[in-house]
Amino acid sequence: xxxQHENSIRQAIAEAISENEVILFxxxxxxxxxxxxxxxxxxxxxxxxxxxxxVDVLPDPRIRQELSALSNxxxxxxxxxxxxxxxxxxxxxxMYETGExxxxxxxxxxxxxxxxxxADAGVLQIENRLG
Amino acid sequence: MPxxxxxxxxxxxxxxxxxxxxxxxxxxxxxxxxxxVADAFAGLSRIQQHRLVYEIFGDEIGGPIHALSLTTLxx
Numbered sequence: 001x002x003x004q005h006e007n008s009i010r011q012a013i014a015e016a017i018s019e020n021e022v023i024l025f026x027x028x029x030x031x032x033x034x035x036x037x038x039x040x041x042x043x044x045x046x047x048x049x050x051x052x053x054x055v056d057v058l059p060d061p062r063i064r065q066e067l068s069a070l071s072n073x074x075x076x077x078x079x080x081x082x083x084x085x086x087x088x089x090x091x092x093x094x095m096y097e098t099g100e101x102x103x104x105x106x107x108x109x110x111x112x113x114x115x116x117x118x119a120d121a122g123v124l125q126i127e128n129r130l131g
Numbered sequence: 132m133p134x135x136x137x138x139x140x141x142x143x144x145x146x147x148x149x150x151x152x153x154x155x156x157x158x159x160x161x162x163x164x165x166x167x168v169a170d171a172f173a174g175l176s177r178i179q180q181h182r183l184v185y186e187i188f189g190d191e192i193g194g195p196i197h198a199l200s201l202t203t204l205x206x
């Protein structure tokens with residue numbers, strides 16, 4: 001594929017990250033995770049009643065390539081809060097267990113409007129979820 | 132195929148003073164679990180600590196190493 005198309009994927013990813021306070025890039029969907037690490041991360045977000053957008057990286061391998069290039073993080077899932085990479089399943093799990101994740105998400109949710117806009121990111125299929 | 136002992140040796144070689152414990156999580160030679168303790172992690176965020184380890188393996192993560200689950204600690 002052309003560089004231009006890959007750049008448009010990267011741009012769409014960057015916009016999705018900036019437009020969604022809490023966004024999870026995962027394998028599969030929150031209802032049907034396609035990987036145990038993605039499933040565990042979704043379960044943690046849902047247990048904290050977190051509203052989050054989810055992007056399935058599986059439909060197009062370039063989504064994962066461009067995401068990892070952008071985030072400098074090699075694995076999926078990747079959780080972003082307030083535009084910053086929080087981490088993958090290991091870090092999310094560790095922060096959940098220490099209470100840091102609830103603190104971070106609580107702080108972000110207070111700053112988030114009750115009904116965040118649904119991002120239209122074109123090539124990405126983004127679902128907004130209430131856990 | 133990577134094995135746990137090789138991963139341990141590579142982590143300890145790449146991060147001076149690091150001690151790593153690596154398990155083959157599933158026995159399949161592609162899902163690993165590592166605990167790494169290193170002075171180099173002091174003062175770094177978890178993200179930065181994990182990146183130091185992931186960078187050792189580059190494109191192998193997501194390739195032959197399907198998953199490398201990490202716990203990182205500064206001593």
